[in-house]
Amino acid sequence: MSANDFDFLHGQWRVANRKIADIPGRGTEWVEFEARAEARPLLGGAAIIDSIFADDWEGMTLRQYDPAGDVWRIWWASTRAPGELDPPLEGRFDGEHGVFFGDDVVGGHEVKLRFDWTAGADPVWQQQFSYDGGETWETNWVMRFTRA
Known part of the structure; x- marks a missing residue:
């Protein structure tokens, strides 16, 4: 765990997305896009x-390492929610696997969020939501990164 944990992500990427089309936890149709x-x-x-x-949209992520807490915090914003910055997720890496948790409101429902990062030459990011306080998790978005 260090300030260099996300160094694998530096550079330009092609991203294959697979995402639930509707509000996660309430939809079942998957869409794929580049x-x-x-x-x-x-x-x-x-x-x-x-x-x-x-x-049809643009997003940005800020990740910042907190050496005092030995954690990373991750914030997200996109053109789909102008003027909003999502609450941060917090977590760390253990080897090449990073897990980050946070809380938000999605579609009017309180939800726990989980991001899983698998580092390496072809990184993978997964987002999961829990509507039952973290008892069960539903994967609703997967991104596979390939160097551009």
Whole structure:
């Protein structure tokens, strides 16, 4: 666990997305689409910012390492929710696997969020929601990254 945990993400990517089309936890139809992404370090490497571009929306993520707490915090914003910054998720890596948790409201429902990162040459990100306080988790978005 260190400020270098997300170094694998620096650079330009093609991103294969598989996502539940409706509000997660309430829909079952999966859609697939391509996007492109670019990530770069900030603050001497203690933070990383990325942008992702799909056909009909754009998003950005800020990840910042807190050495005192030995955790990463992750914030998300997109053109689908103008002027909003989602509450942060917090977590850490154990080897090449990172797990991050947070709370939010989605479609009017309180939800626990989980991000799973698998680092490496072809990283994978998964988002899961829990509507029962973390007892069960539903994967609703998977991104597979390939170098551009």
